[in-house]
Amino acid sequence: MLCSFEAGTLKPQSVLFALIVPAVLGAPRWQVRQAVRAVADRGEFRVVPDGAGLTVANAESVTTLSWSEQRYHLETPELFLLLGGDEETGVMTLLPKRGTDEPARLGELTARHTSALPGG
Structure with missing residues (x-):
């Protein structure tokens, strides 16, 4: 039995379970919140795709x-999601379709230079 409160005792497994499960389940959400906060602090981003790649600029930097x-790439009704990086570092670039007058042309450009996400 994992949890037992018999005779006013609390088993160590119950305590560990009560501490570890929320931490494991909450860690990804915490990481996403931190990433969103870090991006929001940098202001508006501008992404310019061309034949060579993507130029990502904000008030502080250009990459x-x-x-x-x-x-x-993965296409949704509202954006293109580009994924890259290596085993240690992931790179995710979001290209909202509302940011261009020609989403079909943007889709052609991403399809020409990237592969569709397997299973997507």
Whole structure:
């Protein structure tokens, strides 16, 4: 039995379970909140795709990502999600369709330089 409160005693397994489960389940949400907060603090981002890759700029910096760094794409009704990086570092770039007058052209460009996400 995992949890037992018989005779006013609490088993160590119950205590560990009560502490570890919320930490494990809450860690991904905490990480996402931290990432969103860090991005929000930098203000508006502008992404300019071209034949060489993507230029990502905000008020603080400009970064250029080659298409070879963006291996996969996933298209949703509202955005293109580009995924890349290596085993240690993941790179995710969101391209909202509302940011362009020609979403079909953006889709063609991403499809030409990246592979569709397997299973997506």
